[in-house]
Amino acid sequence: xxxxxxxxxxxxxxxxxxxxxxxxxxxxxxxxxxxxxxxxxxxxxxxxxxxxxxxxxxxxxxxxxxxxxxxxxxxxxxxxxxxxxxxxxxxxxxxxxxxxxxxxxxxxxxxxxxxxxxxx
Amino acid sequence: xxxxxxxxxxxxxxxxxxxxxxxxxxxxxxxxxxxxxxxxxxxxxxxxxxxxxxxxxxxxxxxxxxxxxxxxxxxxxxxxxxxxxxxxxxxxxxxxxxxxxxxxxx
Numbered sequence: 001x002x003x004x005x006x007x008x009x010x011x012x013x014x015x016x017x018x019x020x021x022x023x024x025x026x027x028x029x030x031x032x033x034x035x036x037x038x039x040x041x042x043x044x045x046x047x048x049x050x051x052x053x054x055x056x057x058x059x060x061x062x063x064x065x066x067x068x069x070x071x072x073x074x075x076x077x078x079x080x081x082x083x084x085x086x087x088x089x090x091x092x093x094x095x096x097x098x099x100x101x102x103x104x105x106x107x108x109x110x111x112x113x114x115x116x117x118x119x120x
Numbered sequence: 121x122x123x124x125x126x127x128x129x130x131x132x133x134x135x136x137x138x139x140x141x142x143x144x145x146x147x148x149x150x151x152x153x154x155x156x157x158x159x160x161x162x163x164x165x166x167x168x169x170x171x172x173x174x175x176x177x178x179x180x181x182x183x184x185x186x187x188x189x190x191x192x193x194x195x196x197x198x199x200x201x202x203x204x205x206x207x208x209x210x211x212x213x214x215x216x217x218x219x220x221x222x223x224x225x226x
Contacts, residue, residue: 035215037215037217044204044206044218044219044220045157045163045206045220047208047214047215047216059213062121095163097163100165100168104215105168106151106153106165106168106208107163107165108168108174110162110164111162113162
C-alpha cells in the first residue's frame with residue numbers, strides 16, 4: 001500500500017525547535033517530489049515546502065523561509081522538516097504530500113498529519 | 121504573489137449539480153488541481169491538470185479551466201460529497217492553494 005506517515009509533532013514553547021518526520025512506503029521514494037503542507041485549526045491549507053526526488057531542489061513559503069529546513073534520506077525512505085524559532089502562528093496540523101508523476105505535479109498521496117502546538 | 125479566490129461556501133440540492141470556482145489571474149494558462157477534505161481527514165486529490173480524474177474518483181466529478189476561472193463540477197451531488205474543496209496551482213516556485221470552499225449538500 002502506498003503510504004505516508006508523519007510523526008514528531010507535539011507541544012513546544014515559542015522560540016523552540018521541532019523535527020517532523022514522514023515515512024514513506026509502497027513506492028520508489030526517490031522518484032517523487034514531496035511537500036509539506038500545514039493547516040492551522042479551522043483554517044485552509046498552506047503549502048510550506050517542496051523537495052525534489054533527489055533532494056537537490058528545495059523551495060519554501062515566505063512564512064517559513066529561514067526558519068524551517070526540508071530534507072530527505074532516500075535510503076531510509078524518509079522526509080524531514082526541521083522547524084526552528086517556532087511561533088504561535090506555526091500551530092497547525094502538518095501533512096507531507098507526494099507530488100505525482102512528473103515535475104511539480106498534483107499531490108496524489110497525503111499522510112494523516114501530525115499536530116504541532118506552539119504555546120507557553 | 122499569486123492569489124486564488126474561492127467562494128467560502130456553496131450549497132447544492134441532493135442530486136443536483138454543484139459548480140465550485142477558483143479565480144486567478146490568467147489561471148487558464150496553468151494546471152489546476154483540486155483536493156477534497158472531509159472533517160478530521162487528510163485531503164484527497166479529486167482532479168488534476170484541470171480535468172483529469174485520479175483512479176477511484178467518480179465520473180460525476182469533472183473540471184474545466186479557461187481565462188481567469190477554473191471550475192470543479194460535481195454532478196448528481198451526494199451527501200458524501202459534502203466537504204471542503206481546495207484548488208491549487210504551481211506559480212513562481214511555490215504551490216498556491218485557494219482558501220477553500222465548503223460544499224453543503226441539502
